[in-house]
Amino acid sequence: MGKRFLAVIVFLLLIGPSVVFAAQSQVRISVFNFGTVNLDASGLGATVTNQLINLLGEDASLTMLDRKELESFLSMNDLQQNDQIDNVVNIGTRLGLNVVVVGSVEKKGSVIMVLCKAVQIEQKKAILNARVAAVGESGLVGEMRKLSQQVRNAITEQVLKEKSAEGGGAFSGPLEVTKRSGNRSVQLLWEPPPGAMVAGYEVFRAASEAGPFSMLAQVAKTEYVDETVEKDTSYYYKIRAYNDKGIQSEFSRVVDAKTAVTPNPPVILKTEGHVRSISLLWSPGPGSGDRLRLKGYRLYRAKSEQGPYREVANLQSTNLGDATAAIDRLLKVSHLDKALGDSEEYYYRVTAFNEKDLESEFSRSVKGATLPTVGAVAAEGDMIREIRLSWKPIDSPFIRGYYVYRSVADKENFVRIKRVDAPSAVDRKIEHADRDGLADMTRYRYRITAVEETETETSPSAEASAVTRGKPPVPEEFKASGGLVKRVDLSWKASNAAEVEGYKLYGAKEKEGELLLLKTLPGRQTDRYSDNSRGYDKLEDGAAYRYRLTSYNRVDVESEAAPAVTVRTKPRPEKISGLQGESAKAKAVPLRWLPNPEKDIAQYHLFRAEEGGDFERIAKPRDAAYLDQGLKDNTIYRYRLQAEDKDGLVGDFSEAISVRTKARPAIPVGAAGGITEGKTVLTWKAAVEPDIANYTIYEKKLFGNEKIATVREVSFSEPAPPKGKVKIYVITVTDRDGLESDPAPEISITGP
Secondary structure: OOOOOOOOEEEEOOOOOOOOOOOOOOEEEOOOOOEEOOHHHOOHHHHHHHHHHHHHHOOOOEEEOOHHHHHHHHHHOOOOOOOOHHHHHHHHHHOOOOEEEEEEEEEEOOEEEEEEEEEEOOOOEEEEEEEEEEEHHHHHHHHHHHHHHHHHHHHHHHHHHHHHHOOOOOOOOOEEEEEEEOOOOEEEEEEOOOOOOOOEEEEEEEOOOOOOOEEEEEEOOOEEEEOOOOOOOEEEEEEEEEOOOOOEOOOOOOEEEEOOOOOOOOEEEEEEEEOOEEEEEEEOOOOOOOOOOEEEEEEEEEOOOOOOOEEEEEEEHHHHOOOOOOHHHOOOEEEEEOOOOOOOEEEEEEEEEEOOOOEOOOOOOEEEEOOOOOEEEEEEEEEOOEEEEEEEOOOOOOEEEEEEEEEEOOOOOOEEEEEEEOOOOOOOOEEEEEOOOOOOOOEEEEEEEEEEOOOOEOOOOOOEEEEOOOOOOOOEEEEEEEEEOOEEEEEEEOOOOOOOOEEEEEEEEOOOOOOEEEEEEEOOOOOEEEEOEEOOEEOOOOOEEEEEEEEEOOOOOEOOOOOOEEEEOOOOOOOOOOOEEOOOOOOEEEEEOOOOOOOOEEEEEEEEEEOOOOOEEEEOOOOOEEEEEOOOOOOEEEEEEEEEEOOOOEOOOOOOEEEEOOOOOOOOOOOEEEEEOOEEEEEOOOOOOOOEEEEEEEEEEOOEEEEEEEEOOOEEEEEOOOOOOEEEEEEEEEEOOOOEOOOOOOEEEEOO
């Protein structure tokens, strides 16, 4: 006999009360029949099953699925109870459960053994594996109580804690669930839970209002079409939402729907945009087998393709303009959706309904858009009693013309002054010159509307304005201050003319350069500006710059230019001359140069380079002399200078000079040694340098040479080393500047 396991399915619901669940903290549980392993255990499977059902049912936090509902669901869906995880999870998910426990019963002699496994549906894993044994049926009652407690503990530890860690707690479910029944389908629509961030929805269905409900689908949109229904059959539906953490909402209310023959959905042929309205044209759907007379159409509208769609028109013979016409004989139906906004987009669906008010499914959605307001309106002023208007025409065959509205600047009311016919081509601007009764030095405001043949107007365009006025006055007392570091300060007298909005400064390098706009300076009271750059580049040193200044008014008309001014920026210090350096100095080079003629020299920059190397700055002397020390012997160094003034301007480099430092004395030559009369005697030739100070004798030791004597003569003696001992000597020569030569070849002396 094959094993049959009891499946206890537990699904933690974080939702409020619904048809199936008692409270958001409850766990829904169901018990399957226990299987028996051998013949001796016959009848014990039902005993264990019933005892577990009764014991677990005592826990108020657990809601037990009715056994009749379970068996009805399994039979209707051709499902079997077994211990396969995939099968258990499938059944539990479809029933809206959470955890499954499977087990078997075996009897050997008087010992009854029960195997039990609990499977959490959401995690698809076992949360309990237990084995209990009892002696006889009298001992089985106590063991079953212990086993039921283990099941409760597993639910508490594994399921409830996980949901609590997720920030559990249900949120309200979907609202306004509506249905639309068809011959072979049921369409459901609903509103999302208010204020919730929803990731998707689960749709459940049952054959009766009491259930059991099984999951049909998971969807992202707020609608679902059930196409797995039978003809002329009643169904019950409910829906819940879930967020991105897997937390589920409460269930919606249960809605019932019965399949019935309905008209086929209409076919929307087109939409056309009008002024604050959209016209739609559709035709009836092909025959659906509905023998009832077509009564009318319902038009639905939404702001997005996903919805929600709201009914905006119920169209029957009486409101289609012909009370005697048979609506089901019309091949095309049109409707104008009015009272909309300008430049608005909408999505439409249409349904048909018969004389019993049975409504078809939605047609496919179609987008429509109302016409926009007039755009790109511009007004050009600064003309004598004339303002020129231009705007972009609306691309629509329904627009017949445009109305021009005008208001004086200090008046709020706009008055229609002109109708301009729509042009034949819409790729060019429409232009109109307003010369009707304009005054001098007056600002006028304009708005444009578009009009259809029915005289329906769009909302007014954005406002455009212009002033009837000439050029503003020329700026006075325009001056420039030169001799500044990379900067020119400009000033002028602020204008007293009220129409002046600001000033425009033009500039060029040198007198012959083209004057280009440097800066627009808003504000009539502006009276100065500091020019210090050209884009990312600063002004040059010692360069001449020329400037002109104009004023401008509200419509950007400029005055004649004030007389041009030309100034120079401060020049850099002159190139240093007279740089000299003394050669043959020990480890140093004395330098001097002629002071710069500028009176504000702050310091000099001295650069040095070894022969073949790059220059590096080594000092910033303030006087015209410097002693460069710590140098290498017998090395050629190159030097050059720059002068810097108190404003940080640095002049060009001086001419470079080369200087060689003093060389060290040559290595002593002719060095020799021997033992005479018990003494070591060393001799060498006199150095050729004229400024020799002394000679130094070193004894070579393990860790280096040890100085043993300094002499002025060309010989040295000391007691000979003991018999067989070896001493090694080296000799150097030192000049009066302390420069010491390299050592002469080693002299080895062995004791006699």
